[in-house]
Amino acid sequence: MKLYYSPLSSNSFKVRVAAALFDIPLDLQNVELPKGEQRRPEYLAINPMGKVPVLVDGDFVLPESAAIMIYLAESKPDNTLYPAEPQARAEVNRWLFWAANHWAPAIGALAFEKILKPRFFNGEPDPVQIKRQEDLTQGFAKVLNEHLAKRQWVAGDTLTLADIAIAAAFASPLQLPIQSWPYIAAWFARIQPLPAWQANLPPKMP
Ligand SMILES: N[C@@H](CCC(=O)N[C@@H](CS)C(=O)NCC(=O)O)C(=O)O
Secondary structure (H helix, E strand, O other): OOOEEEOOHHHHHHHHHHHOOOOOOOEEOOOOOOOOOOHOOHOOOOOOOOOOOOOOOOOOOEOOOOHHHHHHOOOOOOOOOOOHHHHHHHHHHHHHHHHHHHHHHHHHHHHHHEEEEEEEOOOOOOOHHHHHHHHHHHOOOOOHHEEEEOOOOOOOOOHHHHHHHHHHHHHHOOOOOOOHHHHHHHHHHHHHHHHHHHOOOOOOOO
8 A cells, every 4th residue: 555645744644653553564655745746736636635645555545644544444353443332433533533623733733834834935934823723732732631631542441543643743843842731741651652653753853
């Protein structure tokens, strides 16, 4: 299977970690976001949204990181990362949607303003946008921190795709103030040592 990805992309990172946990090798195809390769016609033919990641499995083309993680999980029956029991699965889905709709967009916008825009796009960070996305991130982190106060893992009593999807934000060079959310910090300390996590970390920005 081929994965169009970027080493700068935490949505790509979460898919790579999930694939490693499922022991599924991926043929990685780097889409150079700073060069705008995601907006070239040949890439838009693969994903009209002009985003990474995209999985290609034979003739089947699948954008959207959460959908890709689920697709990989469904090729490995009886795995615990994406449980089959309907309520357990719904709980994982709930947090995958939470990450896709709230958490990742706020953090992605922050990373763009604070790191990618000045570094790759010759632009000035927009303080209004930074404040707005920081406020959103704080609010979402509070929800996650309180949720994790009562449990070890985000959904259920073991590691699932939901943990990987949400924790990916902390692999970003953004360096979110994780120590200000003690239950998130304790949870992340359980995820970070995973070999699948360590093996796929994005390169450090110089
Ligand atoms: N909902 C999508 C979001 C994908 C996304 O925003 N990808 C970013 C990188 S993390 C991207 O490709 N940005 C390039 C651009 O917007 O030009 C997913 O989960 O895969």
